[in-house]
Every structure is written in structure tokens, then in C-alpha cells.
Amino acid sequence: MPSFYAKTDERIRTVAIVLFDRTKLIDVTGPLQVFNDARAPSGSPAYSISLLSETGGPVVTDTGVALETLPFSHAASSPPDTLLVSGGQSALQAATSEALLGFLADMAGRCRRLGSICLGAFILARGGHLDGRRATTHWEDCAQFREAFPAIDVREDSIFEEDGGIWTSAGVTAGIDMALAMVERDLGRSEALRLARSLVLYVKRTGGQRQFSAALDQQMRSSTSRFDILLTAIRADLAADLSVPRLAQLAHMSERNFSRLFTETMGASPAQFIEELRVDAACDALQRGDVSVASAPFLFGFGNPERMRRAFQRRRGVSPSDYEARFGPRLSKAP
Template sequence: MPSFYAKPEETVRTVAIVLFDRTKLIDVTGPLQVFNDARLPSGAKAYAISLLSEAGGPVLTDTGFALETLPFSHAVSAPPDTLLVSGGQSALEAAASAALLGFLAEMAPRSRRLGSICLGAFILARGGHLDGRRATTHWEDCARFRQDFPEIDVREDSIYEEDRGVWTSAGVTAGIDMALAMVERDLGRDEALRLARSLVLYVKRTGGQRQFSAALHQQMNSRSDRFDTLLGAVRADLQADLSVPRLAGMAHMSERNFSRLFTETMGASPAQFIEELRVEAACDALERGEATVAGAPFLFGFGSAERMRRSFQRRKGISPSDYAARFGPERPKAS
């Protein structure tokens, strides 16, 4: 059984998460769980974690449950290696707190890494920590974020962003993705992947990915749920013939009427939509090492390597081989 005590030569990093009244519970507990479960090579805990608030004591979260915290003064005397600001709708009010902004101003230059989860980005922005940097936040508030802080390069599709030591994440579970990325930066890819498997995450997403899958993004923007059943069948068998005649038959419509109505409803032509789904599925498989660049064209219905290459260039601006080299599993280095 591994010991929870680090060996003398191992470094235990400190993480502090800032809370405020009615903060979103999962914005705290998601990253907290990741850092808590991370392990050093000896099996010891890799991080010592504290929860902070202005006065300390119990802080009521948006769920009605309270979390026990330490006062800001606790961190002032021992600055954390990583300082994160939690989120939730109440972050918009907390961004006006002089005490909170003052604490962050004092701690930012003393911590190696500063970050926020979800709408906590508004607090970092109000304190000037994101000026001239790339950043993201919950998709529902990206437009307001961009309007309120024009000096920030807002990336509304990103799961998380890191720019010169300052991290921001999209909403809710994206805080888990960001924490995993931090663990990977600190402890290596193997430990981050072990954590992802342990937490039963479907895939360890990269920061450059969009906040929604292509199918969900289109369904959110669609005017009805008319094609939901069809989309489910399509995603389940991307190798199949997904031409307009076949899709129209599956929808029990004429080809002309299907093409017109699909494009009006989904905001993309059938061909564009199918291409996006195939590229997305191929990217996921390449990232997890479940497909090779040579095999992916046939696994996901592209038909040929050249067609897949053109699709990747259109959708990702990068070739499949370059994508796999950048985001795929690391290969053992030759000795």
C-alpha cells in the first residue's frame, strides 16, 4: 500500500482555491478531486490543498451546502504554488470585492500559477490579471466578457486557456480538464491519464478544443429537434454511406426537401455536418491512440486518406499526421 507521505527528494506542491458566497460547488470540488487524487512516483499525495475565503469559516455554495475555509491571511504568510478562483453566477458580484481583488493583487506575483474556473475569470479580469492575454469562461457569458473587457483575447470555444502562467477554464466540468492539464504539466502525461481513467472521464480534452461537440453545438443552434433521432443514428455509424440520398431515405423525405430543411434547421448542409462529425470522431480516436492516421480514413467513413486530409485542413487547419503528433499519446523515447 503506498504511503501518503512524500519522500524527502519529492516536491509536494500547494494549491489554494478561493471561495465566496454562493460559489458553484462543482467549480471547487471538481479541481479539488483531481489535485487530491494526484500522486508522486512514490505514491504519496502530490498536492496539499486549502480552501480560502475572506473571513474563513463555512462558505455557503450554490447548492446550499457549506464548505469550510481558511482566511486569506493563511495564504499571505505561505503563498500557494497554484492559486485558483472558483466560479458560479455569484462571481460577478464577488468581482466587486475590494478585499478579494486586493488579496489577488498581493498573491499573484508570489504564486507560480494563477487561474480561474468558469465565471471566476471575471474576477481575474477585474483585477487586471488577464489584460493582453488569451482567456475563456462559460459560453453563456463570453459575449459579456468580451464586451466588459475588450483588452482580453476571449476564446469562446476553448475548454481552457493558459497564457504566460495565467489559466482560465470554461464552465463547470472544464475546471476538471484544466486541473488535469496542470497535473500533466507538473507530473507528466502518464499521471494525468491515470487520473482521467480513475475519474472515469471519457477523454482528456485538450485546451484548444471547443466547449461543445459538433453535434451538440449544432443541436443547440437548431430550430427544432426534428433531426435528433437521425443524428443519433449517424454518429453511431460514421463508416456508413451518409450521402444525401441515404440520409433523406432515413428521414423519410425527398432529397430536395431533406437538404433544404436540414440546412435551415441545423445551420449547415448535410455534407458539411457529416464532415464535421467525422473529423471530430477521428480527432478523438487519434488523441486516445485508438486509431492510426493510416486507418482513420476507413474507420470514420472518409473513404481515402486524401479526403480525410482535405477535411482536416478545412476543419482544423492542420493535417491528420500533424494533429496526431501534437495531440496523440506520447511514444516512448528511443534510448
């Protein structure tokens, strides 16, 4: 029997997800899939999951797909171990529901873990559950969230936050990351990593990292697609010669004109942009365990370990080895 589960815990933990009209489908089904696929040491299901709504019955999600639910009263006599509130734009309206807020107030002191997915954080905030705590939500709505609830420490760069047993996740698929973190807390890192691989996730992101990559961030800031083809070529081989002369040649521009237009368009000089992409890619690879700290400088175009160390210090505030120690796929070992 695997040794990474504490004392071969075979308890079936209960998880309930709260739905409301037009909730975002993936905010429900993402975490639902994670908890459904999690396994105890014997291979049996580790969680029992239920979907709840005020009156029960089918709830139509934002996609038009209806999900069958049980009424809030179902949880009254036996509160779930983990209670999550789903998200979507309709969460802002749901946050005014007295029945929903009353249900959460009753459950808050009776559940071990309370959380929200995406804009579900507005519902927890409206009920006062996040006051004085760190929390996050979809990056597009963080400014509104902070303005509406000044007592909350809003972390707009986080994938998820946990503060005193209250969990919040960022936009959409970040709910999957949060669910994986909960599984890791309950069943160990190896089971969380098994799930991540089983679900074919590109990377198991960790709380405290930005909600989207440097490349996407920069492209979103750009008002033109002028350099989209060049960016695709850059990301295809970060170990290649990505000097200004070479990039200008690929862009069919003079070096001076290329440097000026690239900086104006992307909000960063070519050197700054390339360094951020290389650090981003190295971080992802170190998280997955695909590369070692020793090989990463050469695989991602830093040239030597010292240059990579300086780049990590500038961009992440830690050394590559410290980053790997914190976020790498360390498998739990038998005591």
C-alpha cells in the same frame, strides 16, 4: 520507479482554491479531485489542497452544499504554489469584493501560478491580472467578458488558456481539463493520462479546441427537434452510408425536401454536417490513442486517407498526422 517524473520530484505542491457564496460546486470539486488524486513517483500525494474564503468557515455553494474553508489570512505567511478562483454566476458579484481583489493582488506576485475556473475569470479580470493576456471563460459569457474588458484577448473557443503563468478555463468541467494540464506540467504527461483514465473522463481535451462538439453546437442552433432521432442514428455509425439518398430514406422524406429542410434547420448542408461529425469523432479517437491515422479513414466513413486529409485541412487546418502529433497520448519516455 517511473521515469516520467523529472528527477523523481517528491515535493508536495500547495494548491488553494478561493470560494465565495453560491460558487458553483463542480468548479471547486472538479479541480480538487484532480489534485487530490495526483501522485508523486513514490505513490504519495503530490499536492496539498486548501479551500479559502474571506472569513473562513462554511461557504454554501450553488447546490446548497457547504464546504469548509480557511480565511485568506491563512495564506498570508505562506502563499500557495497554485491559487485558483472558483466560478459560478455569483462570481460576477464577488468581483466587486475589495477584500477578495486585495487578497489576489497580494498573492499574484507571490504564487507561481494564478488561475480561474469558468466565470472566476471575471474576478481576475476586475483585478487587472488578465490585461494584455489571452483568456477564456464560459462560452455563454464570452461576449460580455470581451465587452467589459477590452484589454483582454478573449478566446471563446478554448477549453483553457495559459499566458505568462495566468490560467483561465472555460465553463464548468473545463476546470478539470485545466487541472489535468497543470498536473501534466508539474508531473509529466503519463501522470496526467493516468488521472484522466482513473477519473473515467470521456476525453482529455486540450486547450485550443472548441468548448463543445460539432453535433451539440449544431443541435443548439436548431430551433426544432425535427432531426434529433436521425442525428442519433448518424452518430451511432459514422462509417455507414450517410449519403443524402440514405439519410432522406431514414427521415422518410424526399431527397430534395430533406436537403432543403436539413440545411435550414441545422445551418449546414448534410455533406458539411456529416464531414464535421466525422472529423470530430476522428479527432477524439486520435487524442485518446484508440485508433491510428491509417485506420481512421475507414472507421469513420471517410473512405480513404486522402479524403480524410482534405476534411481535416478544411475543418482543423492541419493534417491527421499533425493533429495526432500535437494532441495524441504521447507517453513521456525516459531520457
